[in-house]
Amino acid sequence: MMLSVEFDTLVRKLSVPPAYISGPQSPQGTRAVDVLRWARSAHKICDLDDVLDEIVGEALMSSRL
Numbered sequence: 001m002m003l004s005v006e007f008d009t010l011v012r013k014l015s016v017p018p019a020y021i022s023g024p025q026s027p028q029g030t031r032a033v034d035v036l037r038w039a040r041s042a043h044k045i046c047d048l049d050d051v052l053d054e055i056v057g058e059a060l061m062s063s064r065l
Contacts, residue, residue, distance in 0.1 A: 004028065006055050011035060013051045014044060 002010070007028055011021065020038040022030050039048045 002028070002032075002055075007032070009055055010048075010051055013054075014039065014047060 011031075014035070016035055016038050021034045035048070039045050
């Protein structure tokens with residue numbers, strides 16, 4: 001599970017247009033599916049994978065400090 005701040009970072013780094021994501025009041029799971037749908041249609045799945053690796057790597061490094 002991603003923290004809200006990690007999810008927001010993912011959306012920002014991918015430059016997902018706000019029109020493609022449900023509002024911030026929507027459950028994060030719904031918003032995550034929106035990002036996946038957008039990434040698939042925009043041919044950004046590889047970018048999504050790279051950004052996820054980056055975010056998860058950052059989270060692991062900070063948890064070890």
